[in-house]
Amino acid sequence: MTQVAIPVFPRFTALDAVGPYEVLQRLPSVDVVFVGHQRGEVRTANHMLGMTCDATFDEVSTPDVVVFPGGPGTRILVEDQTFRGWLQSVHPHTKFTTSVCTGALVLGAAGLLDGLTATTHWRAAEQLNELGATYVPDRVVEHLPQRIITAAGVSSGIDMALRLAELLVDREAAEAIQLLIEYDPQPPFDSGALAKADTATKALAEFLSPLP
Amino acid sequence: MTQVAIPVFPRFTALDAVGPYEVLQRLPSVDVVFVGHQRGEVRTANHMLGMTCDATFDEVSTPDVVVFPGGPGTRILVEDQTFRGWLQSVHPHTKFTTSVCTGALVLGAAGLLDGLTATTHWRAAEQLNELGATYVPDRVVEHLPQRIITAAGVSSGIDMALRLAELLVDREAAEAIQLLIEYDPQPPFDSGALAKADTATKALAEFLSPLP
Numbered sequence: 574m575t576q577v578a579i580p581v582f583p584r585f586t587a588l589d590a591v592g593p594y595e596v597l598q599r600l601p602s603v604d605v606v607f608v609g610h611q612r613g614e615v616r617t618a619n620h621m622l623g624m625t626c627d628a629t630f631d632e633v634s635t636p637d638v639v640v641f642p643g644g645p646g647t648r649i650l651v652e653d654q655t656f657r658g659w660l661q662s663v664h665p666h667t668k669f670t671t672s673v674c675t676g677a678l679v680l681g682a683a684g685l686l687d688g689l690t691a692t693t694h695w696r697a698a699e700q701l702n703e704l705g706a707t708y709v710p711d712r713v714v715e716h717l718p719q720r721i722i723t724a725a726g727v728s729s730g731i732d733m734a735l736r737l738a739e740l741l742v743d744r745e746a747a748e749a750i751q752l753l754i755e756y757d758p759q760p761p762f763d764s765g766a767l768a769k770a771d772t773a774t775k776a777l778a779e780f781l782s783p784l785p
Numbered sequence: 786m787t788q789v790a791i792p793v794f795p796r797f798t799a800l801d802a803v804g805p806y807e808v809l810q811r812l813p814s815v816d817v818v819f820v821g822h823q824r825g826e827v828r829t830a831n832h833m834l835g836m837t838c839d840a841t842f843d844e845v846s847t848p849d850v851v852v853f854p855g856g857p858g859t860r861i862l863v864e865d866q867t868f869r870g871w872l873q874s875v876h877p878h879t880k881f882t883t884s885v886c887t888g889a890l891v892l893g894a895a896g897l898l899d900g901l902t903a904t905t906h907w908r909a910a911e912q913l914n915e916l917g918a919t920y921v922p923d924r925v926v927e928h929l930p931q932r933i934i935t936a937a938g939v940s941s942g943i944d945m946a947l948r949l950a951e952l953l954v955d956r957e958a959a960e961a962i963q964l965l966i967e968y969d970p971q972p973p974f975d976s977g978a979l980a981k982a983d984t985a986t987k988a989l990a991e992f993l994s995p996l997p
Binding site for chain 1: 798799800803804806807810811812813816817818819826829831833834835836837839886906907924925937938939940941943944947948951956957958959960961962963964965966967968969970971972973974976977978979981982985986987989990992993994
């Protein structure tokens with residue numbers, strides 16, 4: 574079995590975690606475990622959604638894959654020695670250590686992105702650069718020799734996970750999963766990347782989601 | 786405030802619920818509540834993910850919007866009088882009653898899709914037709930006079946929720962949310978709809994996810 578560990582923590586962004594979960598859990602060879610400081614419920618920043626952390630870091634010491642989600646809570650995690658230490662201890666043994674959105678900041682704080690290009694949520698680009706990585710605005714950035722893959726904001730974890738499914742099993746399995754989750758996107762608008770959004774859309778987005 | 790109720794139940798599909806949640810919770814005027822038979826944790830079909838049901842049906846009697854997710858558990862819900870009765874009692878007062886994936890089967894069982902076209906996961910098309918709807922393979926099907934919107938499998942709930950954000954507030958808000966969740970999809974393959982997948986992909990998908 575391939576163990577996929579998804580860290581969860583207070584003020585995580587739910588879709589960052591659940592997008593990759595929904596893809597990877599469909600591989601029969603995969604077991605997904607949500608890991609954190611302690612077992613029990615963690616809540617998103619708005620407190621509207623609770624998810625269960627099923628295992629402590631001690632219990633998940635040799636995951637094959639790490640998918641680190643983002644969220645406002647990552648601003649605290651970059652200072653959290655337990656999260657950083659766990660990443661540093663498991664990364665040498667993983668097949669892939671990956672992040673979605675501002676999860677990249679925690680990988681950066683753990684030193685895993687030193688000297689690498691990486692992506693994150695567009696609002697966290699500067700902070701990522703301060704943590705040793707070089708931000709690029711791509712949706713998914715992979716460094717296969719280093720076994721590091723980073724995805725941009727929130728929904729990009731779905732794209733990354735399909736690529737991970739290909740890397741872990743094969744393209745046929747990844748394509749079958751894409752069909753199972755009917756990932757044939759038809760967004761009603763075309764403002765999903767900073768390069769495509771106009772100034773007013775960017776300003777409204779910043780108003781709706783002020784930086785912590 | 787606009788109350789968005791997302792029913793949860795054993796063997797629900799997490800992304801069906803969390804995709805729309807992630808979009809709609811970003812509207813400052815929206816409060817999302819996860820509702821079900823009883824408060825407490827519900828688990829996905831594989832038991833790998835637990836989410837919290839925060840309110841009982843009695844506590845959510847006049848939601849403005851319903852987003853009914855799918856999952857293997859819906860095969861039981863179509864026989865569940867509490868879920869059907871709740872839908873029948875709240876629908877006359879909602880702005881929109883919607884579903885993702887096989888959530889449409891429960892809307893159908895409650896009689897809400899009688900005589901309407903609707904969409905669901907491609908594997909549930911026949912069952913949807915047996916429940917009074919006419920299946921069409923579109924990603925999102927809306928009937929604004931009836932205030933009913935259905936989305937196809939799993940990931941299509943994200944597209945539907947962006948449209949809902951536009952209907953509930955305006956296009957500018959929906960575009961800002963699309964930017965915040967960086968929904969600029971770039972799937973690595975193109976097998977996300979039945980019309981695009983080849984026979985082998987379809988067969989493998991059916992093998993990976995046998996019908997209950």
